Amino acid sequence: MSTDQSLSTQPAPPDGGGPGDGITQPRLGPVGWLRFLWRQLTSMRTALFLLLLLAVGAVPGSTFPQRSIDAARTTQWITDHPTAGPLLDRLGFFEVYASPWFAAIYLLLFVSLIGCVVPRTRIHWHQQRSRPPRAPRRLERLPAHREEVLDATPDEALERMRTALRARRYRVHAHDATSLSAEKGYLKETGNLVFHLALIGVLVGVAWGHLLGWKGDVILPVGQTFANTLSRYDTFSPGPWVDPTDLDPFTIRLDSMDVSFETGDKGKGQFGMPRDFRAATTFTGPDGRAERREIAVNHPLETGGGTVFLLGNGYAPHITVRDASGTVIYADATPFLAQDNNYTSVGAVKVPGAQPDQLGFAGFFLPTGVIDSQRGPHSVFPDTLDPQLALTAFSGELFPGGAPQSVYTLDTAKMTPLPGKDGTGQLRILLRPGETFQLPGGRGSITFDGVERFAGLSIRTDPGKTLTLVSALLALAGLVLSLVVRRRRVFVRVGPHEGTGRTVVSVGGLAKDDDEGMDDEVAAVLSGPEGTR
Amino acid sequence: MTDYTLAQLSNYSVYSSMVVLTLAMLAHGVYLARIVPARESVAEAAPERELVAAGTATGGAVTPPADTVAPAAAEEPASARKAAGIARSLTWLGTLLLVAGVVLRAAEVHRWPLGNMYEFALVGAMFTLLGYVGWSTRRDLRWLGLFIVTPVLLVLGAAITVWYTDASELMPSLRSYWLAIHVTVATMTVAVFTLGAALGVLYLVQDRLEAGSGEAGRRSFMARLPSARALERMTYSTHIVAFPMWTFTVIAGAIWARQAWGSYWNWDPKEVWSFVIWVFYAAYLHARATTGWKRQNAVWIALAGFVCVVLNFAVVNVFLVGMHSYSGL
Ligand code: HEM
Numbered sequence: 001m002s003t004d005q006s007l008s009t010q011p012a013p014p015d016g017g018g019p020g021d022g023i024t025q026p027r028l029g030p031v032g033w034l035r036f037l038w039r040q041l042t043s044m045r046t047a048l049f050l051l052l053l054l055a056v057g058a059v060p061g062s063t064f065p066q067r068s069i070d071a072a073r074t075t076q077w078i079t080d081h082p083t084a085g086p087l088l089d090r091l092g093f094f095e096v097y098a099s100p101w102f103a104a105i106y107l108l109l110f111v112s113l114i115g116c117v118v119p120r121t122r123i124h125w126h127q128q129r130s131r132p133p134r135a136p137r138r139l140e141r142l143p144a145h146r147e148e149v150l151d152a153t154p155d156e157a158l159e160r161m162r163t164a165l166r167a168r169r170y171r172v173h174a175h176d177a178t179s180l181s182a183e184k185g186y187l188k189e190t191g192n193l194v195f196h197l198a199l200i201g202v203l204v205g206v207a208w209g210h211l212l213g214w215k216g217d218v219i220l221p222v223g224q225t226f227a228n229t230l231s232r233y234d235t236f237s238p239g240p241w242v243d244p245t246d247l248d249p250f251t252i253r254l255d256s257m258d259v260s261f262e263t264g265d266k267g268k269g270q271f272g273m274p275r276d277f278r279a280a281t282t283f284t285g286p287d288g289r290a291e292r293r294e295i296a297v298n299h300p301l302e303t304g305g306g307t308v309f310l311l312g313n314g315y316a317p318h319i320t321v322r323d324a325s326g327t328v329i330y331a332d333a334t335p336f337l338a339q340d341n342n343y344t345s346v347g348a349v350k351v352p353g354a355q356p357d358q359l360g361f362a363g364f365f366l367p368t369g370v371i372d373s374q375r376g377p378h379s380v381f382p383d384t385l386d387p388q389l390a391l392t393a394f395s396g397e398l399f400p401g402g403a404p405q406s407v408y409t410l411d412t413a414k415m416t417p418l419p420g421k422d423g424t425g426q427l428r429i430l431l432r433p434g435e436t437f438q439l440p441g442g443r444g445s446i447t448f449d450g451v452e453r454f455a456g457l458s459i460r461t462d463p464g465k466t467l468t469l470v471s472a473l474l475a476l477a478g479l480v481l482s483l484v485v486r487r488r489r490v491f492v493r494v495g496p497h498e499g500t501g502r503t504v505v506s507v508g509g510l511a512k513d514d515d516e517g518m519d520d521e522v523a524a525v526l527s528g529p530e531g532t533r
Numbered sequence: 534m535t536d537y538t539l540a541q542l543s544n545y546s547v548y549s550s551m552v553v554l555t556l557a558m559l560a561h562g563v564y565l566a567r568i569v570p571a572r573e574s575v576a577e578a579a580p581e582r583e584l585v586a587a588g589t590a591t592g593g594a595v596t597p598p599a600d601t602v603a604p605a606a607a608e609e610p611a612s613a614r615k616a617a618g619i620a621r622s623l624t625w626l627g628t629l630l631l632v633a634g635v636v637l638r639a640a641e642v643h644r645w646p647l648g649n650m651y652e653f654a655l656v657g658a659m660f661t662l663l664g665y666v667g668w669s670t671r672r673d674l675r676w677l678g679l680f681i682v683t684p685v686l687l688v689l690g691a692a693i694t695v696w697y698t699d700a701s702e703l704m705p706s707l708r709s710y711w712l713a714i715h716v717t718v719a720t721m722t723v724a725v726f727t728l729g730a731a732l733g734v735l736y737l738v739q740d741r742l743e744a745g746s747g748e749a750g751r752r753s754f755m756a757r758l759p760s761a762r763a764l765e766r767m768t769y770s771t772h773i774v775a776f777p778m779w780t781f782t783v784i785a786g787a788i789w790a791r792q793a794w795g796s797y798w799n800w801d802p803k804e805v806w807s808f809v810i811w812v813f814y815a816a817y818l819h820a821r822a823t824t825g826w827k828r829q830n831a832v833w834i835a836l837a838g839f840v841c842v843v844l845n846f847a848v849v850n851v852f853l854v855g856m857h858s859y860s861g862l
Binding site: 048051055206 | 708709711766773776777780781784787788791792793794795796797798799800801802805806808809812813815816819820822823824825826834849853
């Protein structure tokens with residue numbers, strides 16, 4: 001490859017094998033078959049095919065709901081499509097990026113990549129240290145060629161050309177006394193290899209982060225403190241190699257939560273849009289030092305043992321439940337989850353200590369409440385202009401079978417609704433801050449003391465992210481090099497000019513790929529560093 | 534000046550730009566109509582081009598391929614040259630008016646004007662025009678004008694009718710200097726991809742015509758455009774500018790996603806499509822370097838990539854549920 005004239009754009013055969021290998025192909029033993037398959041896999045056509053497959057294969061992940069992103073919507077979709085749903089589910093369409101077929105595509109691609117790049121790197125390494133090939137006999141056959149007659153001896157002319165080529169950063173070698181061979185642009189191939197190798201780095205970084213990273217979410221009402229232990233998380237998803245009992249001991253107290261919404265702009269779709277979220281916290285690190293730190297959207301808090309992101313917010317009405325004797329049996333800031341842009345929020349209050357049966361309340365918190373017969377209870381503005389709590393009450397068994405359940409919904413399978421005032425229908429409780437409702441049948445009372453905001457915090461680590469980022473930037477740099485640098489060969493021959501005693505200098509140029517500038521390059525070489533005239 | 538007047542001025546600027554660009558489009562069309570070779574001159578056209586080409590080379594011994602040279606001014610009728618001159622001035626004017634529209638919009642909202650679909654479309658159209666007029670100061674691109682100004686007008690039309698959003702502040706997750714970096718480069722890249730796609734389509738048409746090369750085929754303005762080979766090369770040049778830019782866009786987006794959403798890659802629909810676009814264009818560059826693959830097929834892959842660019846803007850923003858819900862619609 002280093003001596004051929006074509007500067008082929010084709011990658012070299014992966015095993016560096018010569019044409020002899022091709023001849024033995026008809027009688028393929030098992031080893032021969034493996035070599036054949038390997039060669040197919042590492043061919044550029046296969047790589048191209050796999051690339052296109054990867055592009056097409058990624059699309060369904062954006063058109064079907066994905067379980068890892070929105071589990072509820074996924075379940076809903078499958079329920080809505082009783083035939084297609086389960087089938088597509090089995091085919092992995094709701095977890096495209098974790099599905100075996102998607103993994104097969106990119107793993108094959110990367111095996112192909114390694115099989116392609118490693119031998120190319122070896123060849124490039126040798127080529128870098130070898131000399132440019134011998135000048136062809138007839139330079140006028142090359143794609144770019146010029147001739148000129150100089151007032152100089154052949155040796156002087158050759159020396160001038162050598163200087164000119166060096167000045168243009170060519171590597172120059174004279175295979176004989178009347179010619180020069182020069183080559184430059186090795187960085188093109190270097191860039192190409194760096195690009196492809198760095199892609200492997202990106203993949204390794206992603207895999208590393210997946211195996212050793214974790215993330216956990218917690219909802220933290222104002223005034224409360226979160227301690228970084230497994231039991232304090234609402235959800236926790238560790239990578240396969242993570243020991244979730246070994247978390248950094250730090251605490252975060254939410255001092256206040258500042259939120260603002262659009263009130264000035266009455267334009268389409270803008271009124272009530274969120275404008276700013278900020279959580280003021282007191283962070284106590286493992287060393288016990290407490291400091292005030294702010295967490296905002298786009299400004300996460302780096303703790304050293306995980307990064308804390310502010311990803312959500314909402315309201316946690318403070319609710320107190322008393323029994324008939326007035327003893328407090330439940331008192332807590334209870335987060336309700338926002339369902340729309342105006343923070344119509346749903347939640348539940350579970351009072352396992354109530355007598356004679358356990359008590360449960362479920363319903364809505366409305367920061368600016370409106371209750372109409374058509375839409376039911378809903379909020380018309382995200383801020384607390386007229387906060388209301390609209391609940392229904394149930395009695396019975398809160399945790400049938402002890403199965404885990406969401407804190408925001410009530411499992412009413414083993415519960416019965418408390419009846420309304422007249423003994424029929426369902427009891428509807430509507431409370432504004434400070435109000436108390438007496439429960440029927442001597443069950444005590446429920447009080448809406450007031451409302452706090454909560455911050456939805458997500459704490460995450462990704463040990464692979466630095467590798468991924470560095471590799472991605474390297475890939476970009478390599479890419480730019482490989483696309484910008486031009487690989488060029490220039491050959492020079494000198495000979496006596498018939499009868500005049502002057503010297504004919506013939507310069508031919510050959511570029512990898514088509515290269516519009518090769519002509520100018522040959523002209524520039526010929527006109528030399530100080531001009532040939 | 535109050536923001537309200539700024540808003541009005543911005544809109545007037547965009548409307549005037551559209552009027553001017555419509556006229557520019559017509560002038561570009563007239564130019565192409567006027568350079569159609571007359572029936573009797575068709576036979577001479579080819580050798581004439583060769584001659585002109587050879588004449589431009591500096592060294593007598595070298596004959597560059599005729600196709601690297603754009604149609605020489607000498608063989609154009611005066612009316613064509615006049616139309617091209619008008620088209621050029623009008624395109625510049627339309628571009629400047631659009632720049633003014635964008636700047637006024639930015640002044641009005643006191644922020645980088647890339648917060649919703651209307652603004653993306655406006656700025657994307659602006660970069661496409663700037664790319665075209667900028668490039669045409671360095672080489673003769675009068676033949677390309679119609680194929681750039683027309684799609685730009687379509688985008689602007691959609692922007693003011695379907696995507697129009699009153700100016701307003703940004704969602705908290707958009708408040709970051711990464712907005713300026715990531716989204717600006719993204720829109721610039723889309724502009725370059727647009728140039729590349731226009732060239733790619735022209736290449737495929739020219740290639741078809743050259744292959745068929747009947748008398749009828751050559752009796753169109755296409756005969757005066759650069760050869761298929763030259764068009765293919767220009768297609769490639771635009772894409773090797775755009776592809777690293779898109780790579781950067783994706784990396785910058787990932788860095789920002791980590792800050793705003795906690796994880797650098799979430800397979801959110803917009804991210805999926807950015808990835809798909811990246812892979813398609815990577816496949817294009819790959820296909821072009823693969824021996825045994827036809828250049829035509831490689832360009833088809835690039836055009837598939839561009840279809841994804843369009844879908845990523847017009848469909849993904851509006852219809853697919855994700856975290857990139859900034860369309861303002
Ligand atoms: C993750 C998958 C891959 C991606 C995204 C990718 C992307 C690219 C891109 C964008 C280019 C053009 C830019 C440049 O010249 O550096 C390129 C060139 C190239 N790729 Fe890949 N590639 C991939 C896998 C492979 C594989 C598996 C092979 C080997 C079979 C391969 C071999 C090559 C070669 C030889 C070139 C240079 C062509 C030339 O000499 O001009 N690539 N690749």
